[in-house]
Amino acid sequence: MSDIVVKTEDVVKEYRMGSNVLRALDGINIEIQRGEYISLMGPSGSGKSTLFNMIGALDRPTEGQVYIDGQNMSNLSQRQIAAFRCHRVGYIFQSYNLLNVRTAHGNVTLPMIFAGIPDKQRNEKAEKLLDMVGLGDRMYHLPDELSGGQRQRVAIARALANDPSIVLADEPTANLDTITGREIIDLIKKLNTQQGVTVISATHDLKMLDVSDRIVDIRDGLVERIRNREEIEIQVGEVGGHE
């Protein structure tokens, strides 16, 4: 039996604006294996973030089903959805989405507070995670006092706070320069290989190509094609010279 962690079934998402209906997702069917590193690629407006939101239970599909760990997400109660977001998924966003009122450390402890983990334990874990992402000396700084790359590292540490099985990243490198972006990608890849975390990342960033196991190309709310490792390697060879 294959170990499918995410499965979408004819997922449709429509946005209603007055009398206009915009079909951002037009029937998406994908299956993602546990431990995979998947990149969702596609032009701006193709529906990557919308799909990201559906998989992460940040929004509800208009039609269709999303299954995570075999559970139909539309059957979950409010409390189950909150617990799902808290325990099963770690989110990383383009604009970091740190809470500005909390320090780096405070941001990392927050999901553990929601999970009911005792004081001492969660403080130690936050320190360990911030050390791991290379921010051991910046733990008690507010997000405003950190660079973009450092903020994204905090976000990664926070995403890992409750040992999620899935890390969802929406253009995690889009606001960063090439070198910092590379470091962030390497860090996410490390989680993927060393801890077996499933990574699903929406991206424009070609640097993501050579760490991905598969690439899902999205266009106009549809899966255009799915490329796997071998096909990617050839293409990386082609674009490699330009990077």
Next chain:
Amino acid sequence: MNQRAPIEEQIDLPFVESLRISFQSLKIRFGRSIITTAGITLGIAFLVSVWTNNEIELALQESGRSSEITGLDEAAEQGISTKDIWLIIMSLIVCVVGIANSMLMAVTERFREIGTMKCLGALDGFVVRLFLLESGFQGFAGALIGALIGLLGAVVLGLKNYGFDLFFYFPLLPAQPENGPFQLGVLLLILLGCILGMILAIIGSSFPAWRAAKLPPAEAMRTEV
């Protein structure tokens, strides 16, 4: 952790934890908190000064001294004048609108924060409770300061109009004169002002916070202010 286990139910946060988070938030956003609180202070200060002023006038009328001092005509001595009623209603409206507006702004600029907290596992109820605590505290502190400022304003005005006679007839406690309207007294007014400020702040903040908490996180996080 067994990843295949059915998805559990999210737990409620202990009250102390919510209290801690709300105070941290107030402390770090101190500058912004002060501005929001100032909105409440202003509304209550206006309200309390108008009311107190009115009470003082009534008390002095009752004592029969106001006409000697200010030469008010007979009609005005019959109790609260239309003008006073208008002022009181106006001050109440200014107070309600002012506080509701300042709380609404404070919550709207935090939609993203609300969405983010939900991504991390916050229940809707927690979000509402957080805003309830923050605004309750701001409301009480702001209203108390506002009431004291309003009182001071009314006393200064009273001194100017009536001189030190004011203190002989100062309407501190509730009173029911024989032929006049019931007087609340200034102490009760201040208390009422504080309660009103707090309730308005809590409603003005919890209602938009509740609406934001019910949004899917993706939508709450999209809001740019």
